[in-house]
Amino acid sequence: MRCLNYCSILLICVLWSIIDARRPSLFDVRIDYYKVETTQDLIINNPRPRFSWKIRVLDNVSQRNVQQTVYQIQIQSIKIIQRDNQFAWDSKRVVSSQSIYVPYTGQNDLLPSTYYRFRVRVWTTNSEEPSEWTNWIQFRTTIFNLHEYLTKNNALLWIGSTKINMNELRKEFMVPNVSPIKSAITYISGIGYYEFYLNGNKVDTSRKLDPGWTSYEKRTLVASFDLTANITAGMNAVGVKLGNGWYSPEQHGKSGYGPPRLIFSLSILFENGNEMQVLSDQTWTGREGSIKHDSIYNGEMYDSRNDRPNWARVGFNDSFSLWIMPESMPSPLNSSLNGSLILQDMLPIRAGPDALNFEVMIDSQQQSYLNHEDIDEIKGAKLTDGGILKPVAMWISDSGLQTFDLGQNIAGWCRLRFRGPSGFGVYIRYGEALTQPVVSTNHSSRNIYTENLKGAAASDTYVLHGDPIGEIYEPTFTIHGFRYLSIFDPPNALTADDVECPFVHSExxxxxxxATSNPIINQIQHNIQWTQLSNLMSVPTDCTERDERRGxxxxxxxxxxxxxxxxxxxxxxxxxxxxxxxxxxxxxxxxxxxxxxxxxxxxxxxxxxxxxxxxxxxxxxxxxxxxxxxxxxxxxxxxxxxxxxxxxxxxxxxxxxxxxxxxxxxxxWVPPSPxxxxxxxxxxxxxxxxxxxxxxxxxxxxxxxxxxxxxxxxxxxxxxxxxxxxxxxxxxxxxxxxxxxxxxxxxxxxxxxxxxxxxxxxxxxxxxxxxxxxxxxxxxxxxxxxxxxxxxxxxxxxxxxxxxxxxxxxxxxxxxxxxxxxxxxxxxxxxxxxxxxxxxxxxxxxxxxxxxxxxxAGIDLSSNMINIRPRMASETKKHLMSKLDCQLSTLYGLVHVSYTRDKCDTVSNSILLRVTIPPNRRARVMFEPLFVGGQCKTLIESNKIIWSSDVGTVNDQGFDIEKDSTTGLMTVYTGSGQYEFQALW
Known part of the structure; x- marks a missing residue:
C-alpha cells in the first residue's frame, strides 16, 4: 500500500508537471506603452489606461498554434487594499484574443494622484488551466489637470535670477512627526536643464539633460518623482542645479529665451489625512555654483574650488560664498498661445547602461543561427558592452596634446580623473575626426579636426580643487558628439584608466x-544603430557635434x-x-x-x-x-x-x-558630388x-x-x-x-x-x-x-x-x-x-x-497576420548574402527569421528557413524562386515533406499551402511556434 501510494503520488506529480509545463506565462506587461519591467516609478497620465502583455510558452517547437482565448485583469487601489481588499476594477473573464491595448472599462475613471496596482492572467488553446497571475504591478496616476494645479497656486513661483548666474538653489523644510508619511510626490521643471537632489543625494542618478526640449512658451515639460521612501520626519533639504540648455540666449544669439528658472511643488500626505507642501518661492536661497558657464554647443566651465559637497543636505552652512534670495521669474508659457505645463511622459535622456534596455540578444534563449565566422569583425563598440566606452588608443599629437580615440563615434562626454594642485586649469576638446595628412608629405599631425564643428566650441574647462588622491570631472549641462578627445596641458599624464565616456541618449x-554573412551590411547596420541612438536627445536630431542638432x-x-x-x-x-x-x-x-x-x-x-x-x-x-x-x-x-x-x-x-x-x-538633399x-x-x-x-x-x-x-x-x-x-x-x-x-x-x-x-x-x-x-x-x-x-x-x-x-x-x-x-x-x-x-x-x-x-529579412507587421518574405538573391549572386539572422521583438513576442542558402551539400537551389512566430499570432511565410523561372519541387518542415510537386497541393502535416502559378511564389500559413522549413527548387 505504501508503494502504491508513493507510485500514485509520483504519477500525479509527473502528470501535473506535464500539465504545468504547457501552462502559459506572461511577460513584457505594459500599461499605456510603458514597460513595467524597466520603469521604476510607473506614472500614468490617463484615467482610462490600456494594458498589453505577451504570452510565453516553454517549448515553441512542440507547442504550436497557441492562441489566447480569455483574459482577466484586476486593479486595486492601494488605500482600498488596506481597508477591505476590494477591486477598483475586475474585468472578470473576458472571452477575447486581444492582448494589446486592452482598455480599462471600469464604471468610474481612475482617480488622480492615487496609487494602484494591477495583475493579469490569460487562458490559451494549449492548456485548460489559466496562466499564473502576474505579480501585482504598482503604478500611480498623476494630477490629470496638472497645468491648472501648478498655475492656480499663487504661492508657487518660477524662481531664478536676472542678476547673477544662479544655478544652485536650496531649501530646508521640517516634516512634523505627528503621523506616518503616506506619500510624498514632487512635480519639477527647471529650464533649460536641471538636476534634482534630496538630502544630499541626486534623485535618479542616470537621468540627464532634463526636461525635454520644447517650444517652451507653448509646452514646458514637468517631471514627477515619488519621494515617499526618501522623506523622513524632521528636517529635510532639497537642492536643484540649473543649466542654460535650449532656453539660453547664447544658443542662437538674441532670439533665445533668458536665464534658467525653476518651478517645484512637493506634496506630502500623512496617514491622518493632513497634507503639507514645499513650493518654489522666495524662501529658497541660491548662488552661482561650481559651473561658471554652460552651453550645449560650447561646453562647460567648471571651477571645482567652488564645490560645496553638502550643499543639498540639512544643516549646511556656507561661510565662503553668498547665498541670496531668488527672484520671482516670469513663466516661460505664453497664455495667448495656450501654453501649458505638461507631464513629460516620454523616457528621459540617460547616460551609460541605464540608457539602453534589451528585448533581443544573442544568448541561449534566442540563439543566432549565424556562426562567429559568418560575421566579420565589426568596427566600433558593441551596444551590449554596457554603454561606457574606454579609449582604444592614445598618443601625443604634433601640438603636444594628449589625445584619446574611443574607437566609436558617440554622443556624450567623458569622466576624467585628474591629479594636480588646486587652481590648475585643464582644457578638454572633443571632435569626431582627425585632421587629414598633408598631401605633399603624407604626414598627419593626428590633431582633432574642428572645422566641421562650425560655431560650436565643443570643449570643457575644469579647474582642480587639489584633492591629493585625485578628482573626477564629468560635465553636467552639455553634450558632445565625438570619437576623439584631447587634453590640453593636464597636470598629470592620463592613462586609459583615467578616461571613461558614457554613451548618452534618450532611454x-x-x-x-x-546580421548576415555579408560584412558590409553588418557594418552598415552597426553604424545605423549607433547613429540613431546618438541622435535621440528627447527629439530626433540631425547631428551630434556642430552648432545645429535640430529636430x-x-x-x-x-x-x-x-x-x-x-x-x-x-x-x-x-x-x-x-x-x-x-x-x-x-x-x-x-x-x-x-x-x-x-x-x-x-x-x-x-x-x-x-x-x-x-x-x-x-x-x-x-x-x-x-x-x-x-x-x-x-x-x-x-x-x-x-x-x-x-x-x-x-x-x-x-x-x-x-x-x-x-x-x-x-x-x-545632398546627392553625391559631382x-x-x-x-x-x-x-x-x-x-x-x-x-x-x-x-x-x-x-x-x-x-x-x-x-x-x-x-x-x-x-x-x-x-x-x-x-x-x-x-x-x-x-x-x-x-x-x-x-x-x-x-x-x-x-x-x-x-x-x-x-x-x-x-x-x-x-x-x-x-x-x-x-x-x-x-x-x-x-x-x-x-x-x-x-x-x-x-x-x-x-x-x-x-x-x-x-x-x-x-x-x-x-x-x-x-x-x-x-x-x-x-x-x-x-x-x-x-x-x-x-x-x-x-x-x-x-x-x-x-x-x-x-x-x-x-x-522580409518581416512585415502591418496587417493582422505577420508576413515573412525574405527577398532572395539569384543563385549567381547568392554569395552577396548566403546567410541571414534577424530577431524582432513585436507587440506579441519574438519574431525570428534565419536562413541559409544551399544548406544540403547534395542539393543546390535550396534554402533552409527557420522561423519563430510568437503566441497569439498567425503568419504567412513565403518562399521566392531562387532563379528566374524556378519552380518549387519540395517543401519540408522538421524533416517531413509537407508539399511536393509530384503530389500537388496535397498536405497531411496540417499546413495550408498555396502556389502562385505566375510567379512561382510558395506560401505556407502557420500559427505560432518554431518551424524549420527547407525549400528545394
Whole structure:
C-alpha cells in the first residue's frame, strides 16, 4: 500500500508537471506603452489606461498554434487594499484574443494622484488551466489637470535670477512627526536643464539633460518623482542645479529665451489625512555654483574650488560664498498661445547602461543561427558592452596634446580623473575626426579636426580643487558628439584608466537584431544603430557635434521606419508629433524643424517657414509609421485633423503653382558630388502626392469615407498631372533621366502608366550600371531606391549597391583612405566634402535600415497576420548574402527569421528557413524562386515533406499551402511556434 501510494503520488506529480509545463506565462506587461519591467516609478497620465502583455510558452517547437482565448485583469487601489481588499476594477473573464491595448472599462475613471496596482492572467488553446497571475504591478496616476494645479497656486513661483548666474538653489523644510508619511510626490521643471537632489543625494542618478526640449512658451515639460521612501520626519533639504540648455540666449544669439528658472511643488500626505507642501518661492536661497558657464554647443566651465559637497543636505552652512534670495521669474508659457505645463511622459535622456534596455540578444534563449565566422569583425563598440566606452588608443599629437580615440563615434562626454594642485586649469576638446595628412608629405599631425564643428566650441574647462588622491570631472549641462578627445596641458599624464565616456541618449529598448554573412551590411547596420541612438536627445536630431542638432523634420520622416524596427520609441515620436503640431500655424503650415520656439529663423538655413514638402511630410509619415509598427488606431485619431490642415495648406500652394513649379526648399538633399540634383519641382511634387496617399490610407482605416473619396479624386488628378508634366515622351524617362526622378515616380502609386513602367525601370537600372553600380541619389530618393529595386525584379542589383565599398556608397564610409566610419556620414564624401561643416554622425541616410528588416529579412507587421518574405538573391549572386539572422521583438513576442542558402551539400537551389512566430499570432511565410523561372519541387518542415510537386497541393502535416502559378511564389500559413522549413527548387 505504501508503494502504491508513493507510485500514485509520483504519477500525479509527473502528470501535473506535464500539465504545468504547457501552462502559459506572461511577460513584457505594459500599461499605456510603458514597460513595467524597466520603469521604476510607473506614472500614468490617463484615467482610462490600456494594458498589453505577451504570452510565453516553454517549448515553441512542440507547442504550436497557441492562441489566447480569455483574459482577466484586476486593479486595486492601494488605500482600498488596506481597508477591505476590494477591486477598483475586475474585468472578470473576458472571452477575447486581444492582448494589446486592452482598455480599462471600469464604471468610474481612475482617480488622480492615487496609487494602484494591477495583475493579469490569460487562458490559451494549449492548456485548460489559466496562466499564473502576474505579480501585482504598482503604478500611480498623476494630477490629470496638472497645468491648472501648478498655475492656480499663487504661492508657487518660477524662481531664478536676472542678476547673477544662479544655478544652485536650496531649501530646508521640517516634516512634523505627528503621523506616518503616506506619500510624498514632487512635480519639477527647471529650464533649460536641471538636476534634482534630496538630502544630499541626486534623485535618479542616470537621468540627464532634463526636461525635454520644447517650444517652451507653448509646452514646458514637468517631471514627477515619488519621494515617499526618501522623506523622513524632521528636517529635510532639497537642492536643484540649473543649466542654460535650449532656453539660453547664447544658443542662437538674441532670439533665445533668458536665464534658467525653476518651478517645484512637493506634496506630502500623512496617514491622518493632513497634507503639507514645499513650493518654489522666495524662501529658497541660491548662488552661482561650481559651473561658471554652460552651453550645449560650447561646453562647460567648471571651477571645482567652488564645490560645496553638502550643499543639498540639512544643516549646511556656507561661510565662503553668498547665498541670496531668488527672484520671482516670469513663466516661460505664453497664455495667448495656450501654453501649458505638461507631464513629460516620454523616457528621459540617460547616460551609460541605464540608457539602453534589451528585448533581443544573442544568448541561449534566442540563439543566432549565424556562426562567429559568418560575421566579420565589426568596427566600433558593441551596444551590449554596457554603454561606457574606454579609449582604444592614445598618443601625443604634433601640438603636444594628449589625445584619446574611443574607437566609436558617440554622443556624450567623458569622466576624467585628474591629479594636480588646486587652481590648475585643464582644457578638454572633443571632435569626431582627425585632421587629414598633408598631401605633399603624407604626414598627419593626428590633431582633432574642428572645422566641421562650425560655431560650436565643443570643449570643457575644469579647474582642480587639489584633492591629493585625485578628482573626477564629468560635465553636467552639455553634450558632445565625438570619437576623439584631447587634453590640453593636464597636470598629470592620463592613462586609459583615467578616461571613461558614457554613451548618452534618450532611454529606449533595443528590439531589433539583424546580421548576415555579408560584412558590409553588418557594418552598415552597426553604424545605423549607433547613429540613431546618438541622435535621440528627447527629439530626433540631425547631428551630434556642430552648432545645429535640430529636430529636422526631413531627417525624422526618412528615418522613422528604420528607427521603429530597431528601437522602442513610440513615446519619443509621440512627443515629437506634439512638438510639430505645437508649431503648426493656423493655416496648416508646418516648419522645417522643431521646436521652433523663439527661433522662427536660424543661422545658415534661413526662415523656418514655409516648409519643404518632404520635410513637412514628417507629420503624416511619422503618424502612419507608428500606426504600422504599433497597430494603434488612436495615433491616427490624435493627429488626423492636423494632417488634413497640412494637406490643405499645400493644396492651396499647388493652386497657385501647379506641380511643374511646386514649392521646394531642400529637395533631394545632398546627392553625391559631382552629381547634380534632379528636377526640384518633381521632388517637391513627390512629397505632396506621397502625403495625400497616406491621408487616403488613414481615412480608410478610420472609416472617413467622405475624405477617402475627396482625396482619392484629388490624388488621381495629381498623379495624371505628375506624369504629363515630368515624363519625357521622347526619352521614355522622367525629367532628366536621373535615378532620383525615376525612383520617386515609381514610388508613387498610379503615377507611372503600366505601358511605360518597364521603360522607366530600365532607365533606372541602366543609369545605376553606367555609374558603376552606384547611386546618384540624395536623402529623399535614397530612402526609396532599395525597396523599388527589390520589389521590381532587381533585388540582385539592390544587394550589389548595398555591398559596394567604392564612392559613393554606404560601404565607402568605412573603406576609404581617410576615416573608418562607425556611424553614418552626412555626405557621401564627408572627409573631402567641399562643405567643411560635414557631420560624421547624421541619421538622414539611415533609411536603408528599414529595408534590412522589411525586405532582406522580409518581416512585415502591418496587417493582422505577420508576413515573412525574405527577398532572395539569384543563385549567381547568392554569395552577396548566403546567410541571414534577424530577431524582432513585436507587440506579441519574438519574431525570428534565419536562413541559409544551399544548406544540403547534395542539393543546390535550396534554402533552409527557420522561423519563430510568437503566441497569439498567425503568419504567412513565403518562399521566392531562387532563379528566374524556378519552380518549387519540395517543401519540408522538421524533416517531413509537407508539399511536393509530384503530389500537388496535397498536405497531411496540417499546413495550408498555396502556389502562385505566375510567379512561382510558395506560401505556407502557420500559427505560432518554431518551424524549420527547407525549400528545394
Amino acid at each position: 529606449t529598448t533595443l528590439k531589433g537584431h539583424f 529636422w523634420l526631413g531627417d525624422a520622416a526618412l528615418t522613422v521606419d528604420e528607427a521603429l524596427y530597431n528601437f522602442d520609441l513610440i513615446k519619443l515620436y509621440q512627443n515629437f508629433l506634439n512638438l510639430i503640431v505645437d508649431d503648426q500655424l493656423d493655416n496648416g503650415e508646418l516648419p522645417n524643424f522643431v521646436p521652433v520656439g523663439n527661433y522662427p529663423s536660424a543661422p545658415y538655413w534661413g526662415p523656418n517657414y514655409p516648409p519643404d514638402p518632404n520635410w513637412a511630410s514628417a507629420l503624416p509619415t511619422i503618424t502612419w509609421k507608428i500606426y504600422r509598427h504599433y497597430s494603434d488606431i488612436q495615433i491616427l485619431k490624435d493627429y488626423y485633423d492636423h494632417i488634413i490642415a497640412h494637406i490643405k495648406y499645400f493644396h492651396g500652394l499647388y493652386n497657385t503653382t501647379s506641380l511643374a513649379n511646386f514649392t521646394v526648399r531642400y529637395a533631394d 552629381e547634380p540634383m534632379t528636377n526640384r519641382g518633381l521632388i517637391g511634387s513627390f512629397g505632396f502626392l506621397h502625403d495625400i496617399n497616406l491621408l487616403i490610407e488613414m481615412s480608410q482605416v478610420l472609416g472617413k469615407k467622405e475624405d477617402t473619396d475627396t482625396y482619392s479624386i484629388l490624388y488621381q488628378k495629381l498623379a495624371k498631372e505628375f506624369h504629363q508634366v515630368f515624363y519625357n515622351t521622347s526619352q521614355n524617362f522622367y525629367a532628366d533621366g536621373m535615378q532620383a526622378a525615376q525612383i520617386l515616380a515609381l514610388a508613387l502609386p498610379d503615377v507611372v502608366p503600366a505601358n511605360v513602367r518597364d521603360a522607366v525601370l530600365n532607365q533606372l537600372v541602366t543609369d545605376i550600371n553606367q555609374k558603376g553600380k552606384h547611386v546618384t541619389t540624395g536623402i529623399v530618393s535614397t530612402a526609396r531606391i532599395f525597396p523599388i529595386l527589390s520589389d521590381n525584379g532587381h533585388h540582385d542589383l539592390a544587394l550589389e549597391l548595398i555591398s559596394s565599398i567604392t564612392y559613393p556608397s554606404y560601404g565607402y564610409m568605412f573603406n576609404n583612405p581617410y576615416e573608418n566610419a562607425t556611424t553614418l556620414w552626412e555626405f557621401w564624401n564627408s572627409p573631402v566634402s567641399e562643405r567643411e561643416v560635414s557631420s560624421r554622425n547624421q541619421a538622414m541616410f539611415g533609411s536603408v535600415g528599414a529595408w534590412f528588416y522589411s525586405h532582406l
